[in-house]
Amino acid sequence: MSSKKYNITAIAKLAGVSPATVSRALNNHPYVTKEVHDKVFDAVHRLGYQPRMPSDRKRLAIIIDNRNMILNSYANTMLFHLSRFCDLHDIRAEIVGYSNLELLEENFLKVAIVFQNFLMEQDARQFPHTQFICINRQIPGYASVCSEEEQGIAAAMRYLAERGHRRIALVLPNASDSRSVILRRGAFCKISAEAGIPDAESLIACIDQKPVEAVARVIRAQKPDALLIAGEDMLFPTSFAVAMLGLSVPEDLSVISYENNYASAYMVPPHTTVAQDFTRLAEHAVNLALEALEGQVISDRHIEVPNSFIERDSVKIRMTINQ
Known part of the structure; x- marks a missing residue:
């Protein structure tokens, strides 16, 4: 359903709470109990409501493992190319740490890209309103883009x-x-x-x-x-x-x-x-995200990207294969 048809009053009616309580729940007010919070967000998702965002930009999450703050070459390179393609398509990318996955629901993030190995299937299943795109990882029921x-x-x-x-x-x-x-x-x-x-x-x-x-x-x-x-x-x-x-x-x-x-x-x-072709990995992942943001189901999509080979000076010719 379109979010334009519904407002906080409609959410309050469906959840059985006051509009003020809905507002507090959406803003993560500390006095809102978990039971009320869950009722409000259930109503939000049932109605397809999404709050108006600045400039109505497309939005997605990039999930990182914030339990280990050392970003390695793989992670740095992947983040760079993902952010580049998000910017190219005017997508607002929000970094979400593994220990804060609840932000996917609270920030109404309908698409999430994960490129590290920490996210388990049971983690993803907790967020049925978010479509996940895995890079170099395959989880049953979710889209993936992987190197060959x-x-x-x-x-x-x-x-x-x-x-x-x-x-x-x-x-x-x-x-x-x-x-x-x-x-x-x-x-x-x-x-x-x-x-x-x-x-x-x-x-x-x-x-x-x-x-x-x-x-x-x-x-x-x-x-x-x-x-x-x-x-x-x-x-x-x-x-x-x-x-x-x-x-x-x-x-x-x-x-x-x-x-x-x-x-x-x-x-x-x-x-x-x-x-690894990080450019193509990121490009395919962001293109899948665009499809998901447009309402398409991408859960059955799997794309493989070939590696390239760079010849330099670290291999000695001991003998040719024909010798």
Whole structure:
């Protein structure tokens, strides 16, 4: 229903409270009980009421994990491109922290974009009036825009194999429930097995609370001839571990990492990388948001975006594939 047909009086009548109570509930007055608050907001959503916003701009939420205030390269880059496309389409983007998800309802935010791995399905289900768009995450019943994870891993491993690398180790973030981690790990193990390397799991270092030790442990035990660092924000601890072991890149150990816009080109030597297309990820997510804001149902939409490959100087040619 159109919000133009209803006002606070209509909400008050449906909720069985006074117009003044409706006003207090909408403004989060501390004296409004949870029971009354819920009755008012139930009436609001049943009537399709939305308060008039300044300049009537389109609005959406971008949800971040405010329990950890360290914004990494992935988060910074994603936020930049999302804000750029929101501005391009005259959408007002409101940052909502994970610990304040109730603002989705209280601020009448009908669309929310989430690009980190913290939001659980049960969290999203608490807000039936908000359409969620997940980036690099899939939750049943919600739209998603994701990088083609297997394609990125396959491109990197093919590049290394063509240059004579046989024993490739994988560095992953310690997030076993992450879609990206699951797919990258699965692709690595599948390709390794096809290449006749049965012990692929022993070649995986998962970054945990002691990232340098985790990487060094795998390098010492498995003696890889190449590292694939499958994440934008594991570049520094992995590089530090390699240096502490007295190894040189690419003379002793070739490296392919995931493109970190702030660092990859400035490493010594500059890193060859798999690059997520943050521009396209953000563009598709905001376009889906526009459809949702226009009243379309987008819950069945899933878009995959291919990675690109940037060749620099961190891989040594040990032998050609034909030798």
